[in-house]
Amino acid sequence: MLEEVDRWLTARSWSAADRPLDLLLAAKRAAGPAGTVSVVLPALDEEATVGEIVAVIRRDLMSPEVPLVDEVVVVDSGSRDATARVAAAAGATVVRRDAILPRMPAVAGKGEVLWRSLLVTSGEIVCFVDADLREFDSRFVSGIVGPLLTEPAVQLVKAMYDRPLETGGSVVPAGGGRVTELVARPLLNLHWPRLAGFVQPLSGEYAARRSLLERLPFPVGYGVELGMLVDSLSLVGLDALGQVDVGVRHHRHQDGQALGRMAAAIYRTAHLRLAGRAHLVRPSLTQYDRAPSGFVPSTHPVDTEERPPMLDVPEYLTRHAA
Numbered sequence: 001m002l003e004e005v006d007r008w009l010t011a012r013s014w015s016a017a018d019r020p021l022d023l024l025l026a027a028k029r030a031a032g033p034a035g036t037v038s039v040v041l042p043a044l045d046e047e048a049t050v051g052e053i054v055a056v057i058r059r060d061l062m063s064p065e066v067p068l069v070d071e072v073v074v075v076d077s078g079s080r081d082a083t084a085r086v087a088a089a090a091g092a093t094v095v096r097r098d099a100i101l102p103r104m105p106a107v108a109g110k111g112e113v114l115w116r117s118l119l120v121t122s123g124e125i126v127c128f129v130d131a132d133l134r135e136f137d138s139r140f141v142s143g144i145v146g147p148l149l150t151e152p153a154v155q156l157v158k159a160m161y162d163r164p165l166e167t168g169g170s171v172v173p174a175g176g177g178r179v180t181e182l183v184a185r186p187l188l189n190l191h192w193p194r195l196a197g198f199v200q201p202l203s204g205e206y207a208a209r210r211s212l213l214e215r216l217p218f219p220v221g222y223g224v225e226l227g228m229l230v231d232s233l234s235l236v237g238l239d240a241l242g243q244v245d246v247g248v249r250h251h252r253h254q255d256g257q258a259l260g261r262m263a264a265a266i267y268r269t270a271h272l273r274l275a276g277r278a279h280l281v282r283p284s285l286t287q288y289d290r291a292p293s294g295f296v297p298s299t300h301p302v303d304t305e306e307r308p309p310m311l312d313v314p315e316y317l318t319r320h321a322a
């Protein structure tokens with residue numbers, strides 16, 4: 001791991017418990033307009049989960065006693081189910097993707113609706129949360145908004161968490177995040193090693209200052225998270241990025257083929273950003289394990305050496321000539 005990443009892990013990784021709600025509310029009051037918070041949920045056919053997420057945010061973070069969040073907006077990404085109705089009933093503002101910027105027809109994809117959300121929200125801090133989360137805890141919002149309220153130099157904060165893989169009645173405790181482990185983490189470690197400290201680089205829960213988001217390109221699909229990390233690094237630098245441990249994340253798991261399509265979109269996003277610098281490879285990979293003290297990194301070398309064709313090896317030629 002780069003020394004810079006080691007330092008960053010100490011300085012820019014927190015736990016949600018580090019900032020209690022009363023501290024955040026005081027920081028928000030002191031910040032004035034810069035402390036306004038919009039929560040955005042991108043949603044495609046999420047009727048089963050979106051209502052509870054909205055309700056928990058409203059109950060825990062939008063009450064008169066705890067007015068941390070100023071608005072919660074569900075951007076409907078073309079749902080065919082009752083997502084819009086359920087979200088509105090739970091108290092969200094619901095906007096259809098086509099109703100935003102109608103002169104530009106919307107294309108399919110998550111990044112597309114995140115991008116459009118900037119046109120229909122007003123907070124100076126924008127917090128994205130996936131709409132398929134189960135057993136949702138409002139620390140997923142307050143935890144990542146926290147550093148933006150208390151640390152003026154921080155501009156983008158991602159959630160990190162344990163990721164059980166829960167399919168067909170079975171649970172593999174740290175088995176989730178398959179695209180993260182197989183595609184995103186290796187890509188980031190090899191090509192953008194300064195980002196190797198992110199425990200969950202694809203996390204759908206992240207908060208950022210509008211002043212940063214409005215300067216970034218948004219890949220329209222699932223490349224949006226990797227693109228945003230890479231582009232934010234070059235725009236504002238590593239010390240403006242952070243991460244917060246928010247516990248355990250439960251979500252709807254996609255099947256292998258859907259994850260293959262996601263992986264392709266992520267690879268393509270990286271590829272576009274590698275143009276002209278694909279040779280910049282750092283052959284090591286840092287992975288993370290949960291320990292009582294938090295997430296613990298372990299770094300491994302990546303095989304990069306290649307043997308020449310056997311026909312170039314004199315011993316082989318001699319043997320074959322014999």
Ligand SMILES: O=c1ccn([C@@H]2O[C@H](COP(=O)(O)OP(=O)(O)O[C@H]3O[C@H](CO)[C@@H](O)[C@H](O)[C@H]3O)[C@@H](O)[C@H]2O)c(=O)[nH]1
Pocket residue numbers: 041042043044045046076077108109110113129130131132202203204205222223224225226251252253254262
């Ligand atoms: O066209 C789409 C596809 C998805 N979504 C919503 O986006 C969120 C995340 O999508 P999901 O399919 O649940 O993604 P995951 O399989 O969980 O993928 C992970 O990895 C992705 C790639 O980085 C991230 O976008 C996700 O947030 C992250 O949870 C959910 O609320 C979806 O309803 C849309 O709004 N429009």
Ligand SMILES: O=C(O)[C@H](O)COP(=O)(O)O
Pocket residue numbers: 163164165175176177178179180181202203252253254259
């Ligand atoms: O973030 C990821 O890597 C993908 O969303 C896959 O997650 P899962 O393996 O937990 O389904």
